[in-house]
Amino acid sequence: MSKIGVGIIGCGNISTAYLRLAPLFKSLEVRSVADIDTAAADAQAAKFGVRAEPVADLIKAGDIDMVVNLTVPNAHFEVSRQVLDGGKHVYSEKPFVLTLEEGAALRELAAQKNLRVGSAPDTFLGGAHQLARVSIDTGKIGKVIGGTAHVMSHGMEAWHPNPDFFFQPGGGPVLDLGPYYVTNLVQLLGPVRAVTAMSAASFATRTIGSGPRKGEEVPVGTPTNIHAILEFASGALVTLAASWDVWAHRHGNMELYGETGSLYLPDPNFFGGDVTLVPAGRDPVPLSWDHPFGRANTEDNSGTPRANYRAAGLAEMATAIAEGRAHRAGLDLALHVVDVLTSILKSGETRGWVELSTTCDRPAALAPDEAAALLR
Numbered sequence: 001m002s003k004i005g006v007g008i009i010g011c012g013n014i015s016t017a018y019l020r021l022a023p024l025f026k027s028l029e030v031r032s033v034a035d036i037d038t039a040a041a042d043a044q045a046a047k048f049g050v051r052a053e054p055v056a057d058l059i060k061a062g063d064i065d066m067v068v069n070l071t072v073p074n075a076h077f078e079v080s081r082q083v084l085d086g087g088k089h090v091y092s093e094k095p096f097v098l099t100l101e102e103g104a105a106l107r108e109l110a111a112q113k114n115l116r117v118g119s120a121p122d123t124f125l126g127g128a129h130q131l132a133r134v135s136i137d138t139g140k141i142g143k144v145i146g147g148t149a150h151v152m153s154h155g156m157e158a159w160h161p162n163p164d165f166f167f168q169p170g171g172g173p174v175l176d177l178g179p180y181y182v183t184n185l186v187q188l189l190g191p192v193r194a195v196t197a198m199s200a201a202s203f204a205t206r207t208i209g210s211g212p213r214k215g216e217e218v219p220v221g222t223p224t225n226i227h228a229i230l231e232f233a234s235g236a237l238v239t240l241a242a243s244w245d246v247w248a249h250r251h252g253n254m255e256l257y258g259e260t261g262s263l264y265l266p267d268p269n270f271f272g273g274d275v276t277l278v279p280a281g282r283d284p285v286p287l288s289w290d291h292p293f294g295r296a297n298t299e300d301n302s303g304t305p306r307a308n309y310r311a312a313g314l315a316e317m318a319t320a321i322a323e324g325r326a327h328r329a330g331l332d333l334a335l336h337v338v339d340v341l342t343s344i345l346k347s348g349e350t351r352g353w354v355e356l357s358t359t360c361d362r363p364a365a366l367a368p369d370e371a372a373a374l375l376r
Ligand SMILES: NC(=O)c1ccc[n+]([C@@H]2O[C@H](COP(=O)([O-])OP(=O)(O)OC[C@H]3O[C@@H](n4cnc5c(N)ncnc54)[C@H](O)[C@@H]3O)[C@@H](O)[C@H]2O)c1
Pocket: 009, 010, 011, 012, 013, 014, 015, 034, 035, 036, 037, 040, 055, 070, 071, 072, 073, 075, 079, 093, 094, 095, 162, 176
């Protein structure tokens, strides 16, 4: 299969993961990087043996077919728009865009130019979440009636050297971490019909904990403690708690409750982890299978083995383009997730529930042999 030439715009924190992991996939070849901070682009180019060039040149380059948008959230729309305008497919980091209007504009532009749009997260393609998918699709817990999802910690200012964007509109735990949780819920349960939420910002400032700005205070301009309820079109009701104001808790990352049992899922921010089935009235049963995107290939900071296949969604999109079929981490899914997330924030502001205006199909499941075919 011929490779798709990939360019990366945005050479910050997460670009290292893409540059390191893209070579795992046979459809991808990263050829160029760009950033408004040219020193950041130069540094990544030197480290990973690709070229650095101005953003406009990367978009024009003849050997670039698809551009990965790794800029900060409030630049996502404009950078993706420029990429499509320049005639290239675009794959954005999450959150895909910040408003439905922005997403609709990208959809229209992509359709006009016959180009594809994709978006992270792609962790729902991970071995653990695909195992949960197969378990639900084969009726292991019956019809899902509800669930809970908790993503709570004490924030991003401890580790990110420039955490400002996390605490401004476009950031916050719902838009920053919600995409992993809601995307996974949508691939498992289908689209959401309505949401309701309450929200607060418990701290007016945050103190940077690492890097050259350590000790500096950054203002908080968006809710950081949000409790939401999602009503799915299927009728399932799921509680989502997303907070950067919590020091410790004992909730599972994700639990789904079905008519004939429950399923415990690992953190959808990662590709792997433990999936446990609890059939009605019986003891918990750990589930496992050998899925390529569940195999540990790295270690986290504490030395725990982890599966990290970030760029899998990008590789799957490149392969889908070559094969002329729909890609899984697509625009309709990403935009529906943005609708869910922004509606949660709107509900928190207005203190009323919000009916969603978008919907999407569940992305196709990714079987182990299909995942294996994406790898080198
Ligand atoms: N850091 C992570 O672990 C992580 C994980 C998953 C997803 N993400 C997502 O990836 C995106 C980037 O995060 P990050 O942590 O790498 O941020 P970052 O601030 O470290 O890097 C962003 C880079 O984009 C550049 N940039 C900003 N606007 C630009 C523009 N208009 N044109 C060109 N370059 C521009 C900045 O100069 C900077 O180098 C965010 O949307 C974030 O939500 C980050």
